[in-house]
Amino acid sequence: MLTRELAIAHRENGRIIPDRLTTAAHAIYPELARRMIAVYESGIRKTRQELHRSVARILEEDRDCPIRRMNAFCKLLDEYGRFDRGKPKQAADLRRRVFAIAAQHHPMIAEPESILDHSESAAKQSIARQLGVDWPELRQRLYEDLIENHRLSAFETPQDPIDLLSRYNVAQTQAALLDATSIRIEATTDWKLILRYAKLAGLMHSISETKNGYRIELDGPSSVLRHTHRYGASMAKFLPGLLSCQGWEMIATMRCPRKGSSNRGYPAGPILELNDRSGLRSPVARHASVDSEIERTWMEAWETESHAPWSLVREGEILVRGQRVFIPDFVFIRDPSANREPSCHDRTVHRQAGRVLLEIAGFWTPEYIHHRSESLTLFSDIPILVAIPRQTARAWDGVPWSPAHRKILFGRHLKPKDVLPILEELAPNP
Amino acid sequence: MTQDSTTGAIRFDAGTLTLQGLPASAVKLLFSDVPWKWDPRSDCWRCDALHYRRIAEIVRLCQIDLDVPIASEASVVFPSMNLPPLRMEQQNGLAAWLSTRNGVVVMPTGTGKTEVALQAMAESRCTTLIVAPVRDLMYQWHRRILRGLSYDAGILGDSVMNIRAVTVTTYASACIHMPKIGDRFDLLIFDECHHLTGPIRSDAARQSIATQRLGLTATLEPTDAAMEHIEHLIGPVVYRLPIMEVRGKTLADYDVVRIPVKLNPPERARYDLLAEQIASYVYQRREEDPAFQWRDLSAESLIDGTASKILKAFREKESIEERAEEKFRVLEDLFRLHLGSPIIVFTGSNLMAREISIRFLIPCLLSHCGKRERLDYLEGLRDGVYPALIANQVLDEGVDLPEVKVAVILGGKATTRQAKQRLGRILRRRGDARATLYEVVTEDTNEVKRSRKRRRNDAYPRARHRPS
Numbered sequence: 015m016l017t018r019e020l021a022i023a024h025r026e027n028g029r030i031i032p033d034r035l036t037t038a039a040h041a042i043y044p045e046l047a048r049r050m051i052a053v054y055e056s057g058i059r060k061t062r063q064e065l066h067r068s069v070a071r072i073l074e075e076d077r078d079c080p081i082r083r084m085n086a087f088c089k090l091l092d093e094y095g096r097f098d099r100g101k102p103k104q105a106a107d108l109r110r111r112v113f114a115i116a117a118q119h120h121p122m123i124a125e126p127e128s129i130l131d132h133s134e135s136a137a138k139q140s141i142a143r144q145l146g147v148d149w150p151e152l153r154q155r156l157y158e159d160l161i162e163n164h165r166l167s168a169f170e171t172p173q174d175p176i177d178l179l180s181r182y183n184v185a186q187t188q189a190a191l192l193d194a195t196s197i198r199i200e201a202t203t204d205w206k207l208i209l210r211y212a213k214l215a216g217l218m219h220s221i222s223e224t225k226n227g228y229r230i231e232l233d234g235p236s237s238v239l240r241h242t243h244r245y246g247a248s249m250a251k252f253l254p255g256l257l258s259c260q261g262w263e264m265i266a267t268m269r270c271p272r273k274g275s276s277n278r279g280y281p282a283g284p285i286l287e288l289n290d291r292s293g294l295r296s297p298v299a300r301h302a303s304v305d306s307e308i309e310r311t312w313m314e315a316w317e318t319e320s321h322a323p324w325s326l327v328r329e330g331e332i333l334v335r336g337q338r339v340f341i342p343d344f345v346f347i348r349d350p351s352a353n354r355e356p357s358c359h360d361r362t363v364h365r366q367a368g369r370v371l372l373e374i375a376g377f378w379t380p381e382y383i384h385h386r387s388e389s390l391t392l393f394s395d396i397p398i399l400v401a402i403p404r405q406t407a408r409a410w411d412g413v414p415w416s417p418a419h420r421k422i423l424f425g426r427h428l429k430p431k432d433v434l435p436i437l438e439e440l441a442p443n444p
Numbered sequence: 445m446t447q448d449s450t451t452g453a454i455r456f457d458a459g460t461l462t463l464q465g466l467p468a469s470a471v472k473l474l475f476s477d478v479p480w481k482w483d484p485r486s487d488c489w490r491c492d493a494l495h496y497r498r499i500a501e502i503v504r505l506c507q508i509d510l511d512v513p514i515a516s517e518a519s520v521v522f523p524s525m526n527l528p529p530l531r532m533e534q535q536n537g538l539a540a541w542l543s544t545r546n547g548v549v550v551m552p553t554g555t556g557k558t559e560v561a562l563q564a565m566a567e568s569r570c571t572t573l574i575v576a577p578v579r580d581l582m583y584q585w586h587r588r589i590l591r592g593l594s595y596d597a598g599i600l601g602d603s604v605m606n607i608r609a610v611t612v613t614t615y616a617s618a619c620i621h622m623p624k625i626g627d628r629f630d631l632l633i634f635d636e637c638h639h640l641t642g643p644i645r646s647d648a649a650r651q652s653i654a655t656q657r658l659g660l661t662a663t664l665e666p667t668d669a670a671m672e673h674i675e676h677l678i679g680p681v682v683y684r685l686p687i688m689e690v691r692g693k694t695l696a697d698y699d700v701v702r703i704p705v706k707l708n709p710p711e712r713a714r715y716d717l718l719a720e721q722i723a724s725y726v727y728q729r730r731e732e733d734p735a736f737q738w739r740d741l742s743a744e745s746l747i748d749g750t751a752s753k754i755l756k757a758f759r760e761k762e763s764i765e766e767r768a769e770e771k772f773r774v775l776e777d778l779f780r781l782h783l784g785s786p787i788i789v790f791t792g793s794n795l796m797a798r799e800i801s802i803r804f805l806i807p808c809l810l811s812h813c814g815k816r817e818r819l820d821y822l823e824g825l826r827d828g829v830y831p832a833l834i835a836n837q838v839l840d841e842g843v844d845l846p847e848v849k850v851a852v853i854l855g856g857k858a859t860t861r862q863a864k865q866r867l868g869r870i871l872r873r874r875g876d877a878r879a880t881l882y883e884v885v886t887e888d889t890n891e892v893k894r895s896r897k898r899r900r901n902d903a904y905p906r907a908r909h910r911p912s
Contacts, residue, residue, distance in 0.1 A: 080752040106817040109807065113830055116805035120831040121779030124772070131780075134803075141805070153802060160798075160812050220485045235458040235623070236651075238483045238490055244644050269643075336486040 015250060020086040021189035030268055030286040032186040033083065035179050046072055047175035054091050054169045062097060063162040090181055094172060097164040105159035108145075112156065115141050180295040184257065187294060188250040190286055194266040195233065195241045197249055202227040203261030206329045206341045207301055211255030213339075215248040221334045227261070228332055241283070243269040257296035263289040306376050308403075309343060312428045321430055323349045324437055331371060333393045340389040342371040342398060346437055370440045371398045374428065378406035387413045394418060397440040401428050453511040454503075456493060456627035459651030463489040466510070474506055475499065493626045494677065496653035497546075519569050520609045522593040527562055534560050537683040541658055542567060546679030548637060548659035555685060557660040558585070561633050562592045564658055565610070573629040574612045575648055577636045583815050585612045585635070600625075615639050615648055622651035631656040632678075638663055640677055641670050649677035699880050704887040705770040718761040725754045765886045766792045771854055772803060774884050778852055779804070779832065786825050787832040787850045796854065797834045808834035852882040 022033035035043050053068045066088045073079045073087065116122070119137035126133045142149040157163055172178050191197075197217075201208050205228050212219055217232040232252070234245035249266065256262065266286040288294070316326050330345035348368035375386065390398065394416035402410055404423045415421065420436050422428070452465030463471065463480060464487070471480055471489055478499055480489040491499075503510050530538060537549040537560050545568070551557050565572055574589075576582045579602045589597045589610065598608030601617035607625060632652055634640055637659030640649055649657070659678040664671060675681075707715055729736040741751055741758075779787065791797040794810055801808035807821040807830055824830040825848070 081756065102812075102814065106814060110817070110820060113805055113807045114824075117829060117831055120804070120806070121776055121783070122804055123776050123780075138805070156802065157798065218485055235460045235490070236492070236647075238481055238485065239460065239479075239492060242643060244647060 016086050016089060016185045016189040018189065018192050020082055020089060021192065022080060022082050022086070022186060023190045025284055028284045030190055030284050032183075032190040032286070034183050034186065040076075042076060043179055044175050046075065047178045050087060050091060051171060051175055051178060054095055054166065055171055057166050058169065059165050059167075061163050061165055062092065065091070065166060066162075086185065087178075087182065090178065090185060095169040096167050098167040099164055100158035100160075102159040105155065105157065109156060111145070112141060112152070115144060181297065184254065184294050184297060187286075187288065188253050190268075191250040191253060191266055192246040193243050193268045194246045194249045194286065195243050195269050195283060196237060197232040197252075197264060197266045199230045199232070199256070199262050199264045200224060200227065201230055201259075201262045204259035205230065205332060207259050208256060208262060209332070209339055209341070211252055211259075214255065215252035217245060217248050217252060218337060219339070221332055221339070223332075241269060254296050254298045257290075257294050258298045258300045260290050263287075306374075308374055308376065308428065312374065315427060316430050319430075321434060324434070331369070333371075333389075333396060335392050338389070338392055340393060342373040344372040344374075346370045346372065346441075348437075348441060348443070367444055368441055369397070370437050371396065372433075373398060373400050375400060375402045375406070375410075378403075378409040380409070383409055383413065390416070390419055399433065399436055399440065401433075451509050451511060454499065455513075456653060457490075458623035459493055459626050459647060460490050461493050461496060461499065461653070462486070463510075474508060475502060478502070492650045493653045494650045497655040500655070518571055518609065520571060520595075522566060522569070522595050524594045525566055525592065526594065527566060527592045528559060530559060530563060531556065533685050534563075537685065538563050538567075540683035544679065544682065545631075545656040545658075547657075547682035548661065548664060548674060548678055548680070550661055550664050550681055550684040552685065553662045557635075557662075558588055559592075561635070561658060561660060562588060565589075565631070565633070566593060568631050568656060570630040570656070571628060572610045572631040572633065573618070573625075573652070573654070574610075574633045575615055575618045575635065576612065577615060577639050579614060579811070580809075580818060581635060582612045582614050583818075615645055618648035619645050619651075622647055626652040629654050631658070633657075634659045634678060637661045637674060637678060638670060640674055646673070646677060699878060700883065701880060702883045702885060703774055704885055705768055705774055706887050707764065708769050711764050711768060715761055715764050718757045718764075721757050722754055722761070725750075763793075763795075766854070767796050767799065768886050771884055771886075772800075775800065775804070775852070775854075778850075778882060782850045783831070785850055786828070786830075786848045787852065788825075788848050789832060789834045789852045789854060791834060791836050791854050794836055797836045800834050800854075804832070806830060806832045806834060810836065849879045850882070851879070852884060854884050 023030050024033075025031070037044065049072050050069050053065060053072065057065050057068070066085075069088050069091065070084045073084045116137070119132040119141070121132065122134040122137045123131040124134050138149045138152075142152045145152060147155075172181075199208060208230060209219065209221075212230070212232050216234075218234055218237070220231040222229045232249065234242075234248065236242050236244060246269075256264065264287070266288075268283045268286060270283045313326075313328070324346050327345050327347060329341050329343060330347070331342065333340040333342070346369065373386070375383075377383075386400075390400070391414070395418055398419045400419065400421045402421055402423055404425050407423050410421070418440070420440060422432060422436060424432070452463065455462045455464075462483070466474075466489075468482075478491060478495050480491050482488075483490040500512060502508070503512055533551070534556050537551060541547055541549055541560075541564060549557065549560060551560070561574070574582075574585050574597075576585055582599065582601055586597050586599060589595050589612070593610075595610055596608075598606045598611035600607055600611055600613040600621060602614075605621075607628065611629070613621075629652060632649065632654040634649070634657070638661050640646060640659070657678045659674060664674065664681065671681075706712075726736070726738065741755055775789065789800060791800065797808045797810060800806070807824070809818060809821055813821070821830065821833060825833045
């Protein structure tokens with residue numbers, strides 16, 4: 015990830031536009047990327063400083079390349095490699111010995127004026143000789159543990175020079191997010207995954223239902239007290255996960271720029287817009303849908319015939335209580351052709367009728383059952399059907415059941431004909 | 445969250461306090477001076493952990509039936525105390541702080557702020573977090589606590605995360621980790637507390653429930669805009685000892701000697717060329733946009749290649765000034781002149797520090813130095829193992845140095861705060877000996893301006909020029 019010091023973005027009508035290299039506008043960059051990668055590939059045993067100078071020389075061919083972009087590429091290329099840290103303890107010991115010996119020759123004078131002066135070159139040669147090396151080598155080893163003198167020991171070549179450019183583009187957007195105070199996402203499909211990534215990044219959410227899905231607002235504990243970009247790092251961390259999801263649009267609000275510079279029409283700070291079609295390639299592989307075998311066969315069984323008026327949607331609904339979220343595996347909707355009115359499934363809002371949630375209990379460890387039963391208690395007023403494999407039913411003994419919840423035991427497969435009567439019971443036709 | 449809702453509860457939550465289970469009217473009535481804010485995201489009232497002292501006071505006074513399990517009342521035992529008796533001004537500083545246990549003590553560098561803080565810790569005997577500007581100072585606090593209170597304090601920072609009842613850390617680490625550790629300390633000590641600025645850094649104070657707070661600084665002017673901010677985060681200035689009061693008493697007298705150096709012909713030619721490039725660019729930009737300011741350039745350089753080149757030219761120009769060849773000759777002279785007396789050389793950049801280190805083969809204290817190496821250099825300078833030491837900003841503040849009588853400044857930034865702190869380094873009194881501060885300045889460049897600005901400061905009343 016890039017630091018704020020390497021971030022490049024410009025502002026246009028209150029929008030933050032992170033630096034982005036595209037083949038259309040930056041046609042020479044694939045070639046430059048190829049050469050930068052070659053510098054590292056053939057640069058094993060070279061110092062970081064030498065590698066960075068070579069990279070800068072290559073990028074200077076683009077007359078418009080700002081210094082920060084050069085530094086950012088150096089940082090990203092470094093991340094593909096491993097560096098030899100030059101044995102800090104040995105280098106420190108060497109320094110101490112050299113300086114202690116050198117004290118006898120202090121001060122070293124470049125052009126001695128009298129025989130009382132210590133000649134710099136003579137002194138240095140004599141010190142080096144005492145240590146059994148020559149001065150140029152000693153000079154090189156004296157500070158070999160410094161970060162810029164670390165030597166490249168390994169380099170993992172990106173598959174394609176374009177990968178480096180994609181990584182750069184994502185990294186610049188991440189760096190821009192370091193200044194974000196909040197993120198708003200309109201999600202139409204992958205909300206479960208999006209929420210999981212948000213939770214992994216340690217962000218707090220507010221969720222409300224929209225016509226086509228959910229609006230998820232993300233920030234952190236102090237955000238309710240002031241506009242703070244302290245959670246910007248978490249938002250940057252969240253981005254790669256988000257980029258791997260589908261069906262979302264994001265607006266991040268950034269902190270206000272320093273006093274004095276205008277921010278016409280955007281009193282809350284400039285914004286950064288992004289969506290799943292922005293073309294930024296996530297470094298994270300798309301999370302395979304967590305379909306278990308049971309869920310898949312159930313889905314297939316359901317789809318073999320119509321069960322009107324009920325239809326089935328996978329992970330179609332988010333249940334929210336404060337910062338606790340429960341997304342059951344399926345939701346049954348009575349007569350889905352009727353318009354779906356936005357409603358928030360919070361305790362403050364009345365739920366719409368004609369919906370039953372289905373959770374298939376995939377595990378039977380005590381932790382899992384404890385966690386599930388906590389979720390169920392939290393949403394005790396919402397019709398939920400819990401399908402439990404018969405051979406693990408004993409593990410659920412002692413779990414209290416609310417009147418709005420039902421459990422259904424199943425053998426090899428969960429069958430629609432067993433489920434339908436319970437749906438009518440939990441959500442009778444009005 | 446699934447807490448029994450009949451009685452209310454206050455919890456520490458990631459740097460904030462949450463309150464649940466009291467009706468809004470009761471919250472408004474009881475906590476009229478606490479900025480509780482309703483947080484719909486988690487159905488609770490929320491405020492900065494900073495307000496814990498006041499909240500706990502109200503809960504106690506009004507005997508509210510609230511579950512407040514977060515008071516860190518554990519007391520700390522210091523195995524044995526070995527603190528030097530405090531001088532009068534230190535005693536006054538300590539007494540002033542103890543009367544409220546929330547405030548800032550302003551004392552010039554070299555007058556023993558650390559001793560005041562150690563004594564405050566000894567009096568408080570509670571969980572304590574000490575926040576220092578840089579790693580070096582963090583380790584120095586660790587040593588001072590070990591020596592003075594025989595306590596092996598925990599360390600948070602420098603990739604170490606060992607938290608104990610008394611822990612030392614840096615501002616950078618403190619503000620990152622405070623959401624996790626903000627309920628673990630009852631006393632916060634902010635060394636060089638003028639660092640407590642900026643929206644994120646302030647969290648180091650804001651996100652802690654500590655009821656006792658001590659700020660230490662040499663340079664908090666009553667006019668500082670930051671003053672109000674610090675007062676909110678730590679408390680008001682409770683004691684102030686002006687620098688003039690201690691001159692000649694606790695601190696040695698000193699002279700400031702300015703040594704002008706000239707650029708050599710190739711340096712001068714390159715310097716003038718760069719200056720010309722920059723001037724014509726600025727002139728051209730002003731033609732296009734009369735409101736153009738120099739500081740806009742760094743913003744523009746991010747996206748504009750030409751602006752970027754100009755900024756590069758500017759940096760090269762600065763570097764020519766800073767690393768002028770003749771400065772090395774001046775150093776040769778000063779080293780010869782003060783042979784036998786330890787010297788500290790301050791540079792404006794790491795690069796220059798390292799160049800001098802390699803040129804004269806004398807140690808340089810940079811951030812790469814490990815704890816042991818640094819200690820070895822500082823002790824070695826004191827014991828005469830090394831004739832001189834080079835440092836950049838690392839030593840700007842508070843690092844305990846062996847006494848030196850001679851310091852050299854080779855370029856640097858022109859802020860009075862930095863000057864004061866740098867001066868503080870050589871102001872150690874030893875017998876009647878006076879100290880000398882040499883300022884080596886490149887003539888006819890911006891450095892001359894910076895040096896003048898630096899002297900506009902109450903610590904520089906007797907600047908003398910070196911007769912050439």
